[in-house]
Amino acid sequence: MNVVHAESLRRSFGKFTAVDGIDFSIRHGECYGFLGPNGAGKTTTVMMVQGYLPPTDGSLSVFGMDVRNYALEIKAKLGVVSQEGNLDRDLTVMQNLVTYARYFNIPKKTALSRAEELIGFFKLESRKYVQLKTLSGGMLRRLAIARALINNPDLLILDEPTTGLDPQARHMIWRRLLSLKQQGVTMILTTHYMEEAERLCDRVAIMNRGTVLMEGKPAELVKNAMGEEVVEVRVAVEEEKNFQSRVRSLGVKYEQHGETFYLYTQDGKGLMPSVLEMNHSFAVHRRTTLEDLFLHLSGRSLSDL
């Protein structure tokens, strides 16, 4: 059975339509990502899934229950990490977990042992009894995820879980999320970090202006749209024109974003020598990634990247 199922889901705020008739299904045990620029409708979508915002139109069920009629029942089985941190700043780390457990009506004894377990899993042992203002951004985010797991949720919703974190903190969170995934936790993730989506998500939906542009496994989406290999070349500004005409003469499909050229080819190895001959400041031959697909789409249709 699908954990989440949406059909022609729509949500507007006054005249503005944030989500404009999207369909998606999320299966048990998978990590599903909503990607897209700011304002694409990702957060509105997950806020509907978590029963916070009632949909304007269309159908949306979570655990087989309609979000319009069963919000409280659905919320009892969800874990939510929202984009704007809403940890309880008046409480300590431990109190945040135990108080949250109480909202779920979890008995105190269970709550305490669960809290201890989560504090260990998220490496917050040394901060157990401190006020939140002494915690770093990465620790706060880890605590937010720990709090969302206090009720052993059947679905974990993460709205931009690593936005604003330094790389080390981000990797730490990715490791924790991957391990949760291995434990079989179903997850919904919104992000604008392509690397994050590639590492964590089994399937992604790329959104823009309230609609889903494409949906599928990240690797397949990239392969179908961009091929498997790319040669990325950066050139000096004054060399751009010259480089452009040289690339054209090679007859490969390319895209230009600023002073970086992306040469899409089946045979990157064969192409490299002729690229290296040209005047460039940086050149690399690599596999295509979601980021390439994203840049490709941004040239055409993604808004305000």
Place this chain on the structure above:
Amino acid sequence: MTARLLRATRVWQRNFDVFKRYYVASIVGNIGEPILYLFGIGVGLGALVKEVEGVSYLAFIAPGMLAAASMNAAAFECTFGAYTRMAEQKTWDGMLATPLSLDDIVLGEIMWGATKGTLASFLMLVILILAGLFDKYEEIPLIMLNMFALGASIAAIAICYSAVSRSYEFFNFFFTLFLTPMLLFTGIYFPLDRLPPWFSSFFMIFPTTHSVAINRFLFYGGDALKPIIGSLFLLAFVPIAVMIASRLAKRRLIPAP
């Protein structure tokens, strides 16, 4: 209903946990002012006034000071306190991701505001007892019930106001245009029949007027009509005010589809 009350209690417990850390500052803030007024005005002004309704001026204002304490505490809690949790710290948003609904949260906040009001008036009552101004101990439960109802009324009104406020600055209006008139014109400092009838009957729509009348009856007895009407008024007022507070909070936090 029981389930809803249990969920609202979770919000109450959370606020109580936080209160335990700051209770001294919180209590001083809530009853300090009423105590100063009680003795400042009661003793100072009382020297100029012989008797009001058969008791000394200090004794006359004593029951009203309990109401003032409850009102003050509930109003502060559900303006600055609740607004901070709703708009600044997003504590309510965090709660909304759990099986608590916004109705539960609003009810829990009002229950908490009423509790703080009751606590403040109880401490005030202890001071009245120590000052020899009160000795009808058998009336304490009813007085406290009355103070809880008043606290709940003011808390609900304060939540309504918080739900439509855009910043802390807006609370100036609340305290100047609403709370201060309620302190002055609801029979706390002088009998309402001193005012033109149209003016005093306007203040009959405020819960404080009724609560003060009930307290005064419980302190000194007298005509039972006013306190009976007052009790009925509070019984109707609290649930309606809670409902409106819920409605306004919803309008602010959860945009209609």
